[in-house]
Structure formats: structure tokens, C-alpha cells
Amino acid sequence: xxxxxxxxINSVALALYALGFALVYGISRLPNFAHGALYVLxxxxxxxxxxxxxxxxxxxxxTAMVITAxxxxxxxxxxxxxxxxMEISEIIASYAIALAILEGLRWSGFKGMxxxxxxxxxxxxxxxxxxVDYQRIVVVGVGALLVALLWLFTHYTRIGxxxxxxxxxxxxxxxxxxxxxxxxxxxxxxxSMLAAVAAVLLLPLGNIVVESGYNVLILAIAxxxxxxxxxxxxxxxxxxxxxxxxxxxxxxxxxxxxxVVALLAIILTLILKPSGLFGQQKELEERV
Amino acid sequence: MNTATTQRRKERIDRGxxxxxxxxxxxxxxxxxxxxxxxxxxxxxxxxxLPLLMPGVYWPRVIPIVCIYALLALNFDFLAHxxxxxxxxxAFFVGVGGYISAILNTHWGWSPLVAAPVAAxxxxxxxxxxxxxxxPLRGVYFAIITLMYPLFLxxxxxxxxxxxxxxxxxxxxxxxxxxxxxxxxIVLLLVFLFAIRRLVNTDLGLVLRAVKDNDQAxxxxxxxxxxxxxxxxxxxxxxxxxxxxxxxxxxxxxxxxVFALDFSVxxxxxxxxxxxxxxxxxxxxxxxLVPVSELLRDFGTLRIVFxxxxxxxxxxxxxxxxxxxxxxxxxxxxxxKTI
Numbered sequence: 293x294x295x296x297x298x299x300x301i302n303s304v305a306l307a308l309y310a311l312g313f314a315l316v317y318g319i320s321r322l323p324n325f326a327h328g329a330l331y332v333l334x335x336x337x338x339x340x341x342x343x344x345x346x347x348x349x350x351x352x353x354x355t356a357m358v359i360t361a362x363x364x365x366x367x368x369x370x371x372x373x374x375x376x377x378m379e380i381s382e383i384i385a386s387y388a389i390a391l392a393i394l395e396g397l398r399w400s401g402f403k404g405m406x407x408x409x410x411x412x413x414x415x416x417x418x419x420x421x422x423x424v425d426y427q428r429i430v431v432v433g434v435g436a437l438l439v440a441l442l443w444l445f446t447h448y449t450r451i452g453x454x455x456x457x458x459x460x461x462x463x464x465x466x467x468x469x470x471x472x473x474x475x476x477x478x479x480x481x482x483x484s485m486l487a488a489v490a491a492v493l494l495l496p497l498g499n500i501v502v503e504s505g506y507n508v509l510i511l512a513i514a515x516x517x518x519x520x521x522x523x524x525x526x527x528x529x530x531x532x533x534x535x536x537x538x539x540x541x542x543x544x545x546x547x548x549x550x551x552v553v554a555l556l557a558i559i560l561t562l563i564l565k566p567s568g569l570f571g572q573q574k575e576l577e578e579r580v
Numbered sequence: 581m582n583t584a585t586t587q588r589r590k591e592r593i594d595r596g597x598x599x600x601x602x603x604x605x606x607x608x609x610x611x612x613x614x615x616x617x618x619x620x621x622x623x624x625x626x627x628x629x630l631p632l633l634m635p636g637v638y639w640p641r642v643i644p645i646v647c648i649y650a651l652l653a654l655n656f657d658f659l660a661h662x663x664x665x666x667x668x669x670x671a672f673f674v675g676v677g678g679y680i681s682a683i684l685n686t687h688w689g690w691s692p693l694v695a696a697p698v699a700a701x702x703x704x705x706x707x708x709x710x711x712x713x714x715x716p717l718r719g720v721y722f723a724i725i726t727l728m729y730p731l732f733l734x735x736x737x738x739x740x741x742x743x744x745x746x747x748x749x750x751x752x753x754x755x756x757x758x759x760x761x762x763x764x765x766i767v768l769l770l771v772f773l774f775a776i777r778r779l780v781n782t783d784l785g786l787v788l789r790a791v792k793d794n795d796q797a798x799x800x801x802x803x804x805x806x807x808x809x810x811x812x813x814x815x816x817x818x819x820x821x822x823x824x825x826x827x828x829x830x831x832x833x834x835x836x837x838v839f840a841l842d843f844s845v846x847x848x849x850x851x852x853x854x855x856x857x858x859x860x861x862x863x864x865x866x867x868x869l870v871p872v873s874e875l876l877r878d879f880g881t882l883r884i885v886f887x888x889x890x891x892x893x894x895x896x897x898x899x900x901x902x903x904x905x906x907x908x909x910x911x912x913x914x915x916x917k918t919i
Binding site for chain 2: 323370371372374375379380381383384385387388389391392395396398399510513517546548549551552555556558559562563566
């Protein structure tokens with residue numbers, strides 16, 4: 293039972309990490325290696341808004357989301373737009389951005405154990421004899437809500453449909469009057485905002501530390517690759533697979549192995565079936 | 581029309597000396613010979629003279645590090661621009677070579693001068709075998725998987741607590757003297773630089789470059805692509821492992837930090853700045869970047885910010901790199917022409 297409950301919570305957390313990455317890659321074929329950095333950055337923005345500027349908690353969360361979305365859009369507009377389509381340059385450039393943000397944060401003194409965000413609702417309850425704090429329940433609820441909202445957004449709004457059109461066939465979308473650069477900026481802003489949502493939801497469960505940026509990036513990549521790059525349903529399913537696998541290894545092997553599982557999942561998936569469980573890549577694009 | 585008279589464009593023309601010296605038979609004078617030899621001589625003599633020009637306590641520590649990063653950058657450039665395999669995991673080669681050399685040295689007491697080459701060869705074989713399953717991958721998939729390998733090995737060593745665990749292997753011997761240390765890596769760097777330059781122009785190099793340009797065409801000519809890719813990875817990983825082995829003997833310590841991202845990122849930055857696909861470019865890039873980062877060491881993590889920003893600027897705004905620009909300036913002149 294404990295495995296079931298904590299596995300679900302862990303899986304939803306992984307799905308939250310990965311949604312933004314999957315969204316950006318799915319729409320603009322851009323592996324956004326700065327995702328983990330944006331996650332940590334928005335945590336620190338929320339913290340600063342709350343403690344330094346003295347905003348109300350809800351308002352500082354909104355500030356963090358908006359600012360992170362803007363930063364994502366600016367990163368795309370200034371840097372990534374110039375190298376779009378050159379896969380390797382995309383990876384190197386976005387990775388350089390990630391390093392600059394994370395190490396910059398570390399340099400400007402945001403390190404140590406002092407940075408925490410308060411939980412939305414304190415206290416805990418017990419489900420079937422296992423005590424679960426309310427924040428984790430909120431995480432699961434919001435995670436489910438977010439997936440549902442994203443589905444509605446991409447299926448029933450004009451922008452969402454345009455995004456999906458671009459994801460399916462960029463040239464055809466261009467011909468129908470969808471500006472692919474604008475859409476890519478929107479996608480990047482949305483993806484960054486999803487990273488911020490994940491941050492404000494999950495960071496109250498622990499400290500805000502710079503190192504988690506790298507872990508979040510690895511986990512997001514792991515989930516997206518196992519699920520298939522570009523497939524959201526695959527990402528959600530893969531989040532559950534990896535989430536439960538992680539909890540099982542923590543219970544039966546020890547917490548050191550948690551990251552090993554994620555990395556092993558990436559390596560095995562790439563070797564056996566690079567397009568992932570639900571990938572729609574053509575065979576030729578990924579391997580010879 | 582007023583605007584028509586002021587319209588000009590820039591044209592680039594090969595220097596006559598280049599046109600004539602493109603074929604070796606055209607060399608007619610010492611001047612032309614010097615034109616061809618000078619850049620190479622400056623590089624070789626400059627590198628060999630570095631330890632003599634930079635005495636003291638501090639620089640003899642930096643010069644070998646520069647050369648080691650240059651070896652890694654050379655390895656990245658060869659794989660990325662001549663074979664089309666973008667490996668983001670320079671740290672993987674460093675780690676495997678470093679650990680093997682450290683074990684040979686501490687457990688069996690082999691001298692560093694023997695342990696490092698043995699570690700390079702055996703590490704190269706180990707790396708190639710480990711990378712073999714992912715050789716059919718390409719593009720972003722290969723890049724991601726190579727980024728994950730060093731992280732994975734580091735976590736495995738940490739989790740299983742093997743090979744010294746988080747403490748690493750202590751008490752690794754250093755090279756006999758600082759002079760041996762410096763000249764060993766400098767000579768290795770020069771040898772590999774010119775060897776790879778020769779290699780990419782042989783028949784094998786032609787096949788490798790063809791694999792990069794159009795692997796389907798190569799496969800259609802009845803050649804086994806994976807076989808050639810494996811050969812290229814073997815060459816690259818021998819170089820990478822040698823760099824790792826030397827590094828371990830310089831630091832006299834092998835630990836998880838040999839899998840650190842530095843060894844993956846800095847060579848890439850150097851390649852981008854120096855100019856990808858030129859082979860000399862990465863070496864020049866390292867000669868610029870590594871001393872800068874050593875000077876910035878006082879600022880702590882700011883130096884990583886600094887060179888990731890340089891990397892970002894170069895890759896987005898000036899992706900050709902220093903070397904390509906310098907070559908153009910050396911071999912061509914520009915003039916304005918009215919049209």
C-alpha cells in the first residue's frame with residue numbers, strides 16, 4: 293500500500309517535471325536542456341518574491357510563473373531561434389544556458405539548505421494507515437488537473453490546435469498561415485511555465501537547491517525518452533513506469549539506486565527502441 | 581540613380597600564393613614554402629616552447645591540463661565533424677581511462693609511463709564495447725545517450741561503493757618530473773593532432789566523412805556503417821582514455837569527479853570557439869579557454885557561467901569559430917567592388 297501511494301505521488305511528480313520538456317520538444321523539436329534550470333530558477337523567483345519583496349504567497353507563485361514564461365520566451369527569441377533545426381547546436385546552446393543559469397544562481401549565493409517554500413496546506417492525513425501530507429495530495433490533484441487542462445487546451449483552442457498542427461507537419465502548418473516562430477515562442481513560454489508550476493508544487497516538499505536542476509533535467513529526459521520524444525500520453529505513462537520503478541528500488545535496494553534506475557531506463561530505451569513506447573519517429577530519423 | 585553608384589560588395593579572392601601552392605609541385609620559392617610551413621611550425625614550436633617560456637610553479641601545472649583538454653576537444657571534433665557522432669560524454673572516456681590507469685598503478689604498482697598507454701588501449705576497447713549498442717543511433721539520440729553514460733557510471737560507483745566509492749582512489753603516482761609530465765602530453769597532443777589530420781584524408785577517413793554526410797549512400801555501397809563507426813569510436817576513445825589516464829596521474833587521484841561535466845563541456849566549448857571541423861581549431865580553443873578559466877578560478881562557479889556564456893554567444897552568433905576566420909584571413913584577401 294505504501295508503495296502504491298508513494299509510487300503514485302512520485303510518478304505524478306515525474307510527469308510534472310517532464311510535461312514542459314515534452315511540450316517544447318513535441319512542438320518545436322527542440323530538446324530544451326535548460327528545463328531543469330528554469331525549474332530551479334522559478335523556485336528561487338518564488339522564494340525571492342515571497343521573502344525579499346514580501347508578496348503574498350499566491351501572488352508570488354503567479355509572479356514566478358509569469359517571469360519564468362517570459363524568460364523562456366526570451367531565451368527562444370534571442371538564442372534558440374537562430375540555431376533551430378541544427379540539432380547539435382540546439383543541445384549545446386540550451387545546455388550552455390542551463391549551466392549559466394544554475395551556476396550563476398550558485399555564484400550569487402543561492403545555495404545551502406536555507407531556501408524553502410511553505411506548503412500550501414500544512415498537516416497530514418492518513419490513507420489506509422499510511423500518513424500522507426496534504427501537499428502531496430495537492431500535487432497529485434493538480435498534476436491530474438494539469439494534464440486534463442493541457443488536453444483541453446490543445447484540442448479545443450485555436451492556439452492549441454495551431455501548436456498541434458505545427459507539431460504534426462510544420463511546412464503544412466506554415467502554408468495554412470500558422471507562424472511557426474510565434475508558435476515556437478508560445479510553446480517555449482508554455483513549457484517554461486509548466487516547469488514553474490512543477491517547481492512551486494514540488495519544491496515545498498523539500499529544499500530549493502541548485503543541484504536539483506540537473507536531476508530534474510535527467511528525470512525529464514528519462515521520462516520523455518522512455519515515453520517517446522514528442523508523445524505526451526507516452527510521457528505520462530512512462531512517468532508512472534519510472535516512478536514506480538524508482539519507489540520499488542528505494543524500498544528493496546536503497547535510495548542510492550534511485551537515479552541509477554532513471555539513467556538505466558534512458559540507456560536501455562535508447563538502445564532497444566529509441567523512439568520510446570509511444571514515439572512516432574520514423575525509423576530512419578533515429579537510427580541506421 | 582543615386583543609390584546605384586554607391587552600391588558595393590565585398591569580394592574574396594584567394595591569394596596567388598595559395599592558388600599556386602595548392603598542388604605541391606607548384607612550390608617555387610622559399611617564400612611559398614614558408615607560406616605553407618609557417619602556420620604549422622608556429623604551432624609545433626610554440627607548443628614545444630611553452631614549458632620553457634612559462635617557468636615557475638603555477639604554469640607547469642596548467643600546461644598539461646591545457647593539453648589534456650585539447651586532446652579531448654580533438655576527440656570531440658573528430659567524432660562530431662568527421663564521423664557525425666556527436667558525443668557529449670567526453671567525461672566517459674576520461675573516467676574509464678583514468679580509473680583503469682589508477683588501478684594499474686595502485687594495485688600492481690605499474691609506473692605511470694607504462695600504466696597510461698596500457699589504460700588508453702584497454703580503456704579504448706572497454707569504451708567501444710560499451711558504446712557499441714548505441715552506434716546505430718544518430719543525431720540527438722546519440723548525443724543524449726553519450727551524455728548519460730558518464731552520469732550513469734558515476735552513480736553506479738557511488739551506489740555500489742566500488743572502486744573507492746565517493747572517496748576515490750588515493751595515492752596514484754605522479755609522473756617522474758614536471759618536465760616529463762609537460763613534454764609527454766605536449767608530444768602526445770602533437771602526434772595525435774597530425775595523425776588524425778592524416779587519417780581523415782586517407783581512404784578510411786573518406787569513408788568516415790561519407791558516413792557523416794550520407795550514411796544511407798555508404799550503406800548502399802555495401803559497406804558496414806556500424807563497423808566503421810566502431811573503428812572511429814575506438815580511435816577517439818583511445819585518445820580520450822589516454823587524456824584521462826594522464827589527468828589522473830597529474831592530479832594523483834581518481835574519483836567520481838573524473839566523470840564531471842567539465843570534461844564534457846569545456847572541450848565542446850573549445851571546439852565551438854576554435855572552429856569545428858578544422859582539428860587545429862579545438863587545440864587553439866583550449867589554449868585560449870583553459871588559461872582563462874584557470875585565471876578565473878578565484879571566482880569559483882562564476883567561471884562556468886562565464887564560459888557557458890562565451891559558448892552560447894559563439895554558437896548562436898559566430899558559429900564558424902576563430903580558426904576558420906583566421907584561415908580565411910590568411911589565405912584570401914578581400915576588397916570592395918562597385919557593382
